[in-house]
């Protein structure tokens with residue numbers, strides 16, 4: 001009897017120790033993550049390139065504020081976790097995202113994800129998309145927009161109005177909706193500009209199929225609203241609408257107001273209040289406690305695409321230069337330079353790339369040809385698109401304009417994702433664009449070296 005009692009007590013002590021230990025562990029992890037707004041104090045040796053890129057953005061956009069999150073996470077561990085099969089996907093059969101963008105193992109096994117339309121991406125792709133230095137440009141920075149409510153900022157109802165004007169919410173009650181959005185956002189610690197932008201992102205200006213859904217029971221018609229497309233998933237449009245309707249019905253969102261309130265709560269509770277308060281963090285869960293497992297979407301492009309959509313909405317209403325705050329993640333042991341963009345064909349030997357992102361010349365029936373002379377071309381039946389080594393800006397000449405472009409690219413002043421340009425810039429064909437290529441263009445212009453195909 002005594003013995004069992006003693007064992008029981010020991011067990012209880014053990015359990016208490018275990019609980020305390022795990023609490024402690026969480027605390028240690030959480031404490032190692034630190035938000036800081038002192039950009040000038042970022043250690044260039046530990047986080048190479050970041051400070052310069054942020055300061056350049058600050059210089060060009062005086063109202064913007066920046067913070068960094070010291071994640072305390074080792075870069076290689078992060079990439080290993082995020083590159084697990086199926087964690088990051090990309091739409092199948094996209095020409096621009098093929099080759100080295102894709103996970104070789106899953107490709108070889110013909111493995112598809114998420115209903116068959118998605119494929120697993122490579123470690124290179126994860127690295128490229130996660131490395132903040134590849135997105136610290138005006139074009140891509142909105143994925144870092146702070147989505148929580150900044151108590152030191154004032155949110156202007158007119159900006160929200162300009163975002164939602166002429167939209168499906170502009171039905172005579174827009175001012176009322178805006179008040180609801182602002183009040184609930186403040187209560188729930190969400191950036192109301194983000195909420196307004198997200199409504200347009202999800203529904204478009206006119207309102208999509210889940211904005212208002214009809215439900216009939218015993219001849220009684222009820223309309224339900226699911227403006228944020230919550231639970232709107234499925235393989236077909238009818239499945240998507242039916243799932244979205246189930247959600248809205250369950251929550252009794254039978255007025256727009258109720259849906260707005262519930263939607264703000266959902267967005268706040270799911271991600272923002274637990275620290276995943278940028279689109280980047282919604283996608284790449286490097287936030288303490290959940291680490292890697294709590295992601296809003298599997299699409300590796302999610303943060304970039306959503307950020308770009310929001311930027312375009314803000315551009316459309318001249319609202320990009322307000323006092324926005326951006327939060328940039330910092331990792332330990334990052335590579336010295338930004339991770340490179342994967343090539344869209346598999347690079348094993350000396351093969352060159354096809355041209356992509358070339359909207360003016362891309363037709364259907366593209367066949368990729370790899371020529372051994374380093375000059376790749378795409379057959380469009382009727383026309384041929386090719387790049388010329390050294391002609392970085394694709395204007396048919398090699399001159400100071402190309403030299404400048406390569407320089408800007410290397411200094412990270414300019415982001416170039418056009419494969420045709422990238423191919424043209426790799427003069428010595430070593431699969432890297434660096435000072436060696438810059439030197440060859442310089443020499444070419446000086447006449448001491450000739451760039452040939």
Ligand SMILES: [Zn+2]
Nearest residue numbers: 085103106120
């Ligand atoms: Zn895979």
